[in-house]
Amino acid sequence: MKADAKDGTPLLRVADVVVDYRRGRTTFRALKGVSMTIGAGECVGLVGESGSGKSTLGKAVLGLAQVTSGSIHFDGRDITNLKGAARRRLAADLQVVFQDPYGSLDPAMTVGQILAEPLTAAGTGRAEARATVAEMLDHVRLPADAVNRCPGEFSGGQRQRIAIARALVRRPRLIICDEPVSALDLTTQAAVIDLFIDIQRETGVSYLFVSHDLNVVRRICHRVSVMYRGECVETGPNEKVTRDPDHPYTRQLLLASPVADPARQAERRRHRLELRAPAGTPVS
Numbered sequence: 365m366k367a368d369a370k371d372g373t374p375l376l377r378v379a380d381v382v383v384d385y386r387r388g389r390t391t392f393r394a395l396k397g398v399s400m401t402i403g404a405g406e407c408v409g410l411v412g413e414s415g416s417g418k419s420t421l422g423k424a425v426l427g428l429a430q431v432t433s434g435s436i437h438f439d440g441r442d443i444t445n446l447k448g449a450a451r452r453r454l455a456a457d458l459q460v461v462f463q464d465p466y467g468s469l470d471p472a473m474t475v476g477q478i479l480a481e482p483l484t485a486a487g488t489g490r491a492e493a494r495a496t497v498a499e500m501l502d503h504v505r506l507p508a509d510a511v512n513r514c515p516g517e518f519s520g521g522q523r524q525r526i527a528i529a530r531a532l533v534r535r536p537r538l539i540i541c542d543e544p545v546s547a548l549d550l551t552t553q554a555a556v557i558d559l560f561i562d563i564q565r566e567t568g569v570s571y572l573f574v575s576h577d578l579n580v581v582r583r584i585c586h587r588v589s590v591m592y593r594g595e596c597v598e599t600g601p602n603e604k605v606t607r608d609p610d611h612p613y614t615r616q617l618l619l620a621s622p623v624a625d626p627a628r629q630a631e632r633r634r635h636r637l638e639l640r641a642p643a644g645t646p647v648s
């Protein structure tokens with residue numbers, strides 16, 4: 365984990381955030397008072413089962429989900445429910461990579477256009493934009509001639525590299541990564557995770573790394589927060605949370621994640637059944 369800013373202010377501070385979604389006449393509380401911090405150059409993982417609120421937390425930070433109460437500070441500044449031009453200006457510092465590189469890249473644009481667009485929209489000159497695009501393609505290990513091709517000509521893994529390059533072009537300080545490797549096969553997944561790690565080393569960018577897969581967060585994150593039904597039930601260093609967690613739900617999650625060794629798998633299956641036994645634990 366890298367140090368925070370000199371005065372101790374974390375890059376991102378989420379404090380007691382509540383998010384309610386309207387469902388017809390009722391409301392559904394997707395986040396029930398979640399707190400977390402991310403330091404400069406740090407990768408914090410967010411794990412938990414489907415529906416636990418991981419994406420909602422990412423959306424709240426990005427301004428895509430309305431925060432009911434609580435606060436979100438970026439670099440010491442209150443960005444809770446920031447709207448309009450102020451929110452758009454934040455895009456220079458705060459970016460996102462989603463799971464689906466098909467949906468998030470315009471198939472009719474060339475990669476060069478896709479990567480240059482956020483720069484030219486922010487007033488960067490054409491020549492400088494071209495140079496930055498070339499630099500970013502190099503960052504994500506794609507060939508320079510990719511600029512003339514469209515997303516459909518690339519594999520899923522390459523498309524995710526394009527999405528990462530687009531997130532990087534404005535040199536942000538934090539990227540919200542929402543299941544960015546979940547749609548990829550295991551080999552491609554490993555290569556893209558290595559790329560995220562390299563980019564962090566090269567640029568010092570921070571990540572909020574959302575994944576339902578403990579094996580993924582174990583590889584990349586410095587610290588891990590575990591979500592369960594809209595609450596953060598455990599936060600700690602990667603090694604601790606992904607190998608020796610305190611909370612029964614995290615233990616269940618750990619035992620449910622696949623391992624290669626059949627003997628260890630049988631052992632873990634036994635533990636999992638034992639863990640299910642006590643009544644009253646929040647493990648379903």
Ligand SMILES: Nc1ncnc2c1ncn2[C@@H]1O[C@H](COP(=O)(O)OP(=O)(O)OP(=O)(O)O)[C@@H](O)[C@H]1O
Nearest residue numbers: 385386392394413414415416417418419420421576
């Ligand atoms: N726009 C919305 N309107 C109403 N309910 C929503 C909305 N978006 C999400 N929810 C609900 O909020 C809860 C949390 O959803 P969220 O997408 O944050 O979960 P998640 O942990 O990211 O799950 P997954 O692993 O499946 O992506 C879920 O019960 C979901 O159905």
Ligand SMILES: [Mg+2]
Nearest residue numbers: 418419420542
């Ligand atoms: Mg999600």
